[in-house]
Amino acid sequence: MPPTPAPAAIPPTPAAVRRTRVLLALVALAMAALGAFFVATMNLPTWARILTGLERSAMPLLRGFVNPNWGVFDLASRAMVETVFMAVIGTVIGGLLAFPMAFLAANNLLGSRLLAFPGKTVLVAIRTFPEILFAIIFVAAMGPGPIAGILAMGINSVGFLGKVFSDVVEGIDAGPSEAIRAAGGNGMHVFFFSVVPQVLPEFASYLLYRFEINLRAASVLGLVGAGGIGAPLIQRLQFRRWDEISMIMIVIVVTIIVVDTLSSSVRRRLV
Amino acid sequence: MAVPDPAAGQAIPLRPGLAARLLSWGTWGIIAALFVVSVQQTGFNLEVIGEGIADFFRFFRRLTPDWRALPEIWRPLLETLQIAYLATIFGTLIGLPVIFLASFNTTVNRPIMWVARSILTVLRSIPDLLYAAILAPILAVGPLPGVVALTIFTMAVLAKLTSETVEAVDPGPLEALRAVGAGRNRVIAYAVLPQIGATLTSYVLYIFEINVRASVVIGLVGAGGIGNLLNRYLSFFDYGGLATLIVVIFVVVLAIDQLSVWARSRLI
Numbered sequence: 037m038p039p040t041p042a043p044a045a046i047p048p049t050p051a052a053v054r055r056t057r058v059l060l061a062l063v064a065l066a067m068a069a070l071g072a073f074f075v076a077t078m079n080l081p082t083w084a085r086i087l088t089g090l091e092r093s094a095m096p097l098l099r100g101f102v103n104p105n106w107g108v109f110d111l112a113s114r115a116m117v118e119t120v121f122m123a124v125i126g127t128v129i130g131g132l133l134a135f136p137m138a139f140l141a142a143n144n145l146l147g148s149r150l151l152a153f154p155g156k157t158v159l160v161a162i163r164t165f166p167e168i169l170f171a172i173i174f175v176a177a178m179g180p181g182p183i184a185g186i187l188a189m190g191i192n193s194v195g196f197l198g199k200v201f202s203d204v205v206e207g208i209d210a211g212p213s214e215a216i217r218a219a220g221g222n223g224m225h226v227f228f229f230s231v232v233p234q235v236l237p238e239f240a241s242y243l244l245y246r247f248e249i250n251l252r253a254a255s256v257l258g259l260v261g262a263g264g265i266g267a268p269l270i271q272r273l274q275f276r277r278w279d280e281i282s283m284i285m286i287v288i289v290v291t292i293i294v295v296d297t298l299s300s301s302v303r304r305r306l307v
Numbered sequence: 308m309a310v311p312d313p314a315a316g317q318a319i320p321l322r323p324g325l326a327a328r329l330l331s332w333g334t335w336g337i338i339a340a341l342f343v344v345s346v347q348q349t350g351f352n353l354e355v356i357g358e359g360i361a362d363f364f365r366f367f368r369r370l371t372p373d374w375r376a377l378p379e380i381w382r383p384l385l386e387t388l389q390i391a392y393l394a395t396i397f398g399t400l401i402g403l404p405v406i407f408l409a410s411f412n413t414t415v416n417r418p419i420m421w422v423a424r425s426i427l428t429v430l431r432s433i434p435d436l437l438y439a440a441i442l443a444p445i446l447a448v449g450p451l452p453g454v455v456a457l458t459i460f461t462m463a464v465l466a467k468l469t470s471e472t473v474e475a476v477d478p479g480p481l482e483a484l485r486a487v488g489a490g491r492n493r494v495i496a497y498a499v500l501p502q503i504g505a506t507l508t509s510y511v512l513y514i515f516e517i518n519v520r521a522s523v524v525i526g527l528v529g530a531g532g533i534g535n536l537l538n539r540y541l542s543f544f545d546y547g548g549l550a551t552l553i554v555v556i557f558v559v560v561l562a563i564d565q566l567s568v569w570a571r572s573r574l575i
Binding site for chain 1: 327330331334335338341342344345346348349351355356358359360362363365366367386389392393396428429432433434436437440441444445446447449450451520521523524527528531537541553556557560561564
């Protein structure tokens with residue numbers, strides 16, 4: 037057995053590590069200072085105001101939430117089904133519009149970054165707006181109702197789906213396309229027999245993912261008048277009917293968790 | 308593109324298996340079927356879309372920015388960004404310990420892990436706007452319910468995203484530290500955090516982007532920020548103010564996004 041080496045002294049911390057530590061500490065300090073400054077300058081209510089507010093509403097809220105009112109279950113589940121339908125249509129519209137956008141915004145298919153630039157810019161612009169903002173504009177333009185919500189979701193989904201679809205298109209294997217060209221196939225052949233089959237499973241996976249996001253969005257679109265389960269919810273929020281709100285929220289949460297679980301298990305197997 | 312040579316041990320790419328193809332086609336089939344049912348049930352059709360788009364463009368033409376509205380936009384805009392910033396910071400601080408409770412390789416024990424995960428799943432399934440709508444009547448209308456709502460949301464999303472990263476870290480350093488007798492906190496501090504630092508920072512930035520978008524709209528339900536002003540312009544049909552506001556939101560969100568995307572691309 038070889039002799040155990042004598043324990044060496046712990047080497048000093050390298051200068052680079054120490055510099056990083058100091059830098060991190062400074063960044064953290066600056067962020068905390070900025071946060072404290074914001075808290076100090078923000079228009080916050082006084083503690084007394086918060087406490088009286090809590091006293092007045094915390095108990096009724098708690099009582100309502102532990103005793104969901106089953107009387108609104110029928111209404112809530114019907115509204116939730118409508119919400120799911122809205123999310124489905126919104127997602128499919130987004131997918132249909134995103135499909136051509138994906139190819140128009142992919143560097144490799146157009147053969148030049150310059151040609152893909154306008155497509156990419158449109159997608160970034162759409163993604164910049166929050167979904168609810170689209171919904172408000174659609175409600176203001178065409179009146180309240182699920183159609184406004186569906187169109188808002190559809191437009192907003194194009195931004196996301198167009199981006200991820202075009203990333204998928206840029207990531208495809210060039211082999212099959214070259215093989216088809218080598219065998220005398222034209223651009224159409226390449227597109228339909230090489231590009232499309234390669235991208236379809238991933239497109240499906242992203243559509244499902246966007247559906248999960250849209251379902252969450254659709255549940256709150258009603259808060260701004262764009263249909264779905266948010267509409268009965270906002271009425272009850274105004275009157276603070278916590279027991280009914282509790283029931284509606286249970287319906288929303290259960291539906292979203294079930295859909296998420298189903299959709300993510302399919303997605304895991306797809307890609 | 309080189310042709311694969313089986314003699315040299317290079318695999319010839321195979322057509323995807325039957326199961327994979329069935330799954331792909333099955334998914335498309337389900338999406339199509341759901342779409343058909345949804346369209347039938349909601350009475351949605353091309354005519355409706357056409358009218359909607361026409362209405363939208365008619366509305367859009369009235370949106371000419373009126374730059375005199377700018378001075379009254381700055382303050383609520385600043386408040387919006389403050390809400391997003393504070394919620395991101397608080398949510399991260401509260402979320403950090405939860406991340407490790409919810410990851411199998413750093414948790415205290417199984418039951419605690421499952422409880423943490425279940426709570427996160429429920430918290431995450433509630434949209435941020437809904438938190439704001441519920442908290443606004445309780446916590447007084449203003450930025451406070453907004454900060455609390457987005458803090459809860461940040462915590463839930465961050466803990467979920469990051470715990471996946473924590474579970475995927477290289478177990479070597481963890482084992483080494485445990486072997487020399489380090490406790491759970493030391494293992495997290497010296498073996499896990501250095502491995503996830505960059506990813507964690509990038510997630511925080513990503514969630515900040517989401518929070519900026521959310522804090523723009525939570526004012527609609529009384530939770531502070533620029534959404535209040537948006538509501539006012541809408542109810543007074545002040546299209547000039549509305550258009551200015553939309554332009555300002557667009558520029559600010561785009562700038563923050565681009566900065567954050569750039570920073571994230573440098574991180575990972």
